[in-house]
Amino acid sequence: MAGNTITRSQLSEAVYQEVGLSRNESADLLESVLNKISDTLAAGESVKISSFGSFSVREKGQRVGRNPKTGEEVPILPRKVLVFRPSQVLKSQIADSGSDPIS
Amino acid sequence: MTKSELIAYLADENPHLYQRDVERIVTTIFDEIAAALTRGDRVELRGFGAFSVKQRNARVGRNPRTGESVSVAAKRVPYFKTGKQLREKLNN
Numbered sequence: 001m002a003g004n005t006i007t008r009s010q011l012s013e014a015v016y017q018e019v020g021l022s023r024n025e026s027a028d029l030l031e032s033v034l035n036k037i038s039d040t041l042a043a044g045e046s047v048k049i050s051s052f053g054s055f056s057v058r059e060k061g062q063r064v065g066r067n068p069k070t071g072e073e074v075p076i077l078p079r080k081v082l083v084f085r086p087s088q089v090l091k092s093q094i095a096d097s098g099s100d101p102i103s
Numbered sequence: 104m105t106k107s108e109l110i111a112y113l114a115d116e117n118p119h120l121y122q123r124d125v126e127r128i129v130t131t132i133f134d135e136i137a138a139a140l141t142r143g144d145r146v147e148l149r150g151f152g153a154f155s156v157k158q159r160n161a162r163v164g165r166n167p168r169t170g171e172s173v174s175v176a177a178k179r180v181p182y183f184k185t186g187k188q189l190r191e192k193l194n195n
């Protein structure tokens with residue numbers, strides 16, 4: 001059961017099947033959704049999609065890292081990372097889906 | 104931004120669409136992603152990120168309040184890895 005990868009084309013195909021816009025327009029709308037989420041996050045605002053999950057931006061402070069190959073110390077600059085927190089609904093839906101372990 | 108604000112924005116940008124249809128579009132996208140993950144599939148959206156499911160093995164946990172051990176069953180958890188472009192965009 002596991003192992004398939006879904007991409008933009010399957011998602012926009014699903015939108016096409018569901019709503020009956022043209023394939024092109026369905027693909028454009030999917031892109032608009034992803035772009036709007038990205039822009040909102042880049043502006044520092046979090047995005048909450050009810051019953052799916054929320055995306056938020058976390059600021060990481062500077063710390064000292066190490067080049068694992070040379071052992072040399074290098075500063076890791078402060079940066080922003082995206083955190084996705086799945087909703088309780090999504091978590092429980094996935095938690096007890098199927099029994100084959102994922103390889 | 105909430106899901107309804109996202110829908111309102113898209114409806115604004117696409118005045119030729121019914122708000123009802125925009126709602127269905129947004130709902131379909133997230134439902135499809137959730138369904139794929141529930142099947143154990145991975146969803147890869149280049150530039151944005153990838154959703155996948157990770158297996159967590161059964162383990163013996165502890166009730167932090169009482170210190171009592173409890174067994175935690177194996178489960179699957181959703182996981183999101185930010186895409187390269189989006190990661191760069193967050194840091195300009």
